[in-house]
Amino acid sequence: MDRLDKYLCDSGVGTRSQVKQILKAGRVTVDGETIRDSSRKIDPALQKIELDGVLLGGTGRIVLMLNKPAGYVTATEDARQPTVMELLPAHYRHFDLKPVGRLDKDTEGLLLFTNDGRLLHRLISPKKEVPKVYYARHAGCARDADVAAFAEGLILRDGTVCLPAKLEPLGEGESLITVCEGKYHQVRRMMASRNMTVLYLERRQEGEICLGDLPRGAVRELTESEIGSLERQT
Numbered sequence: 485m486d487r488l489d490k491y492l493c494d495s496g497v498g499t500r501s502q503v504k505q506i507l508k509a510g511r512v513t514v515d516g517e518t519i520r521d522s523s524r525k526i527d528p529a530l531q532k533i534e535l536d537g538v539l540l541g542g543t544g545r546i547v548l549m550l551n552k553p554a555g556y557v558t559a560t561e562d563a564r565q566p567t568v569m570e571l572l573p574a575h576y577r578h579f580d581l582k583p584v585g586r587l588d589k590d591t592e593g594l595l596l597f598t599n600d601g602r603l604l605h606r607l608i609s610p611k612k613e614v615p616k617v618y619y620a621r622h623a624g625c626a627r628d629a630d631v632a633a634f635a636e637g638l639i640l641r642d643g644t645v646c647l648p649a650k651l652e653p654l655g656e657g658e659s660l661i662t663v664c665e666g667k668y669h670q671v672r673r674m675m676a677s678r679n680m681t682v683l684y685l686e687r688r689q690e691g692e693i694c695l696g697d698l699p700r701g702a703v704r705e706l707t708e709s710e711i712g713s714l715e716r717q718t
C-alpha cells in the first residue's frame with residue numbers, strides 16, 4: 485500500500501505541494517470516489533486512480549520516443565530557447581510528460597519521455613546502469629589505446645572518474661560509444677580527454693530501445709514489449 489500523495493508524485497503528476505492542491509481541488513478519484521486526503525492509503529495494482537478523469541498507471545502510463553533534432557534544449561521550460569516539449573504533438577501536452585535524462589542542445593537522436601515517475605527515476609539512476617549507445621563523428625582517429633582507456637574507466641580532464649565504457653571505432657573519425665551513466669556532456673568530455681573533439685553526436689539506443697528508422701523530429705509511443713524491456717532492465 486502507498487500513500488496517495490506519494491503515488492501521485494512518483495507518477496509525475498507534480499511536486500508534493502502541487503499534488504496537495506490537485507487533491508484539494510477534488511481532481512483525483514480512487515475507484516470513482518473523489519479523494520482529498522493526501523495520506524489515504526491506496527493499492528495502485530488493484531485500484532483505479534484517475535486525475536481529471538484520465539487513468540494513472542497501468543494503461544494511463546505513456547512512454548514516448550522522440551528523434552530529437554539539434555537546436556532544442558532538453559527542459560520542460562526555457563525562457564529563451566526552444567525546448568523538446570515543443571516537438572510533442574498537442575494531444576500529449578496534458579499528460580505531464582518529462583524527458584528521461586537529457587541530450588545537449590546540439591545532440592540528436594533518441595530521447596524518451598514518460599509520465600511514470602518511477603520508471604523515469606529508475607531509468608536515470610546510475611545504479612541501474614542502463615547502457616546508452618551514441619554515434620559520434622569526431623576529430624582524429626580512435627586507436628587501440630583509446631579503446632583500452634574507455635574499457636578501463638576514463639579520468640576526465642577535471643579529474644572526474646567515469647565507469648568503464650565501450651569505444652568502437654567505425655573508421656576514420658567515426659565511433660560508437662556505449663556508456664552506462666549520464667554525466668554532464670559525458671561523451672563529449674570522454675572523447676575530448678582522448679583528444680578526439682566531437683563534431684556530431686547522435687544517441688541511437690537506450691537499453692534495448694533503438695531509434696530505428698524514426699524520422700528526425702518524429703515521435704512515437706513505445707510498444708508494450710519495449711516498455712517491458714525497460715522495466716526488466718531497471
Ligand code: URA
Nearest residue numbers: 588591669670671672
Ligand atoms: N553525452 C554528451 O556529451 N552529450 C549528450 O547530449 C549526451 C551524452
